[in-house]
Amino acid sequence: MAALGHTFPFYAGPKPTFPMDTTLVVIITIFLTALVTFIIILPGIRGKTRLFWLLRVVTSLFIGAVILAVNFSSKWSVGQVSANTTYKAFSPERISADVGLQIGLGGVNITLTGTPVQQLNETINYNEEFLWHLSKDYAEEYMSALQRGLPDPVLYLAEKLGPNSPCGLHDQYRLAGHYASAMLWVAFLCWLLANVMLSMPVLLYGGHMLLATGIFQLLALFFFSMVTSLTSHCSLRLGAVELHTQHGPAFWTTLATGLLCLLLGLLMAVAHRMQPHRLKAFFNQSLEDPTLEWSAEEGELLTPRYRPMSCSPEPGDIPLSRASSETCSREEHP
Template identity: 50%
Template sequence: MTFYNDIYPFYPKQRTPFIFSLSLLTVILVLTLFAAAFLLILPGIRGKPRLFWTIRIILSLFVGAVIVAVNFSSDWAAGGAKVTTPYKSFSSGVVSADVGLRVGLSGINVTLKGDPVNQLNETIDYNEMFRWTDILDKDYAEALERGLPNPILYIAEKFTLNSPCGLYYQYRYSGRYASATMWTAFCCWLIANILLSMPVVLYAGCMMLATGAFIFFSLASFATIENLPLCNFTVGAVSFQLEFSASFWLALTIGLLSTFLGVLVVVLDCLAPEALKEAFSMTLGEDEDEEPVLGTAYVNRSFLEEVTGASQEQALRKTAKDLTYINMPNLEL
């Protein structure tokens, strides 16, 4: 059953992931398994190093998890309001709903949830994703064909190519560069963890500084959206604007943490290198080139006389000379 031009009277809803997308959940699950695997080996570490290794593993995995997760999140900038607005075109129906807009590095996410959910004999609970990887105008055209509610279409139209607000290019390219620099920060984080397992802690600290620097570059890239002319999103009689949201501030926190850890490692390497190496369990094996110092030797005089056939005094002299040669200076008779 169709109306004209093959348009159906009932439109299927497109359900897309919101803040916790499938990719984001996969990243969290994988890094959680890594954390569990590392924590399982902690009982085999004795003494004070156990606490140090626990803190080190948790902090390192937390930094890596956030760097990857914010790339897939849709919560770098957000805005929303409670509105009363016409529901669809060519209809006099008015609904009361919560409308929300969230912008990520890969696209925008528009939500519309009725208050209450069931109004006009319909369940009003929409969650639509428009990605930068495709031409957003194409997704917008498909949304028009599917007959999505007016508030969603109005917000999505602001990010099309022909919109006077000019949001498409700024958000798309700022998100693209922010994502690229964030992945570079993740590579620096990997190198830092590899160097921490080698006796080059100073270089690991430098890579942590590089991690923090690239995170700051990513934030600066996304923050260029503040240079745009102010664009209000007016739905019904209510207007709202976009502001930096959870993923942006979380990335800033991780950047500060990475910078702090890098500075701490570099400073400790300059002021207390031995303590730093001991904390990272890197003091073992450093004295292998030095001559071994053996302990105290006890000599049986009667045995020496029977074996060597010499006098007691001569035997002791010969034994002392041999022990001195093998670096056993402490000889007790």
């Protein structure tokens, strides 16, 4: 290949990229399937409860889908810049491209798209992911990227976010992602408990679990913001420009959903205190609560009274004598 004029390293063609994260596609598909299923059985519900039921289902599925989606999203901290930078190692040739950096709770995603895409007789369209959560080894994935000969901008940003970089970004983002992900999983469990309790006659506790769902989402934002704010400034220069990052769509979506859960939980607590009957009607529960009627001897110990079988009201096969009948009548009606 060197005899044919190729320049080291020998780049393989860019792999085909799916336009969206497959994990997010699976999550969205599951919740949309559940929504369609509920809509199909919607005509079987009569009256105003149909609208209330649809509103509850849509809101609940939206909250659950957001909690799961942002946990696997790579857009908690994003940055993009248009730069004129080198493309290959050991080559002075430069390209014009859009370089994107997306940092999630479990790793980082780096994109490189040429403007135009066809430059230097190649298709410049890369989307590479480097993970650090669970059993993933970031250093090993970076070495694999070196062996595959990825473009210079991708390797440069991956090295800056590596564990051996003097910037220290790797440890900070990994710690922030660990705690934020843990809070989101707890929020998801609270959401499940809220759905169970709201389907039972314990609406107040369901509202409390909604409050807990919102609180744990806000705690996830707090941990991510606090840890990432402690990172020292590290310059990410691509050619003559510098790449800056800011909070991404996943961060702001989590904030909006957390505030929504807090608002719904507070409204349920207030409605349970001020208008409990309307709250029960909204959740399609019976408005008539069974009441217990106590006798005048409430709280006293009941003393069992026995009577002979001859005094039983059931008709017997053997007729009773007149004296026995009068004895039973006196015992039953003193």
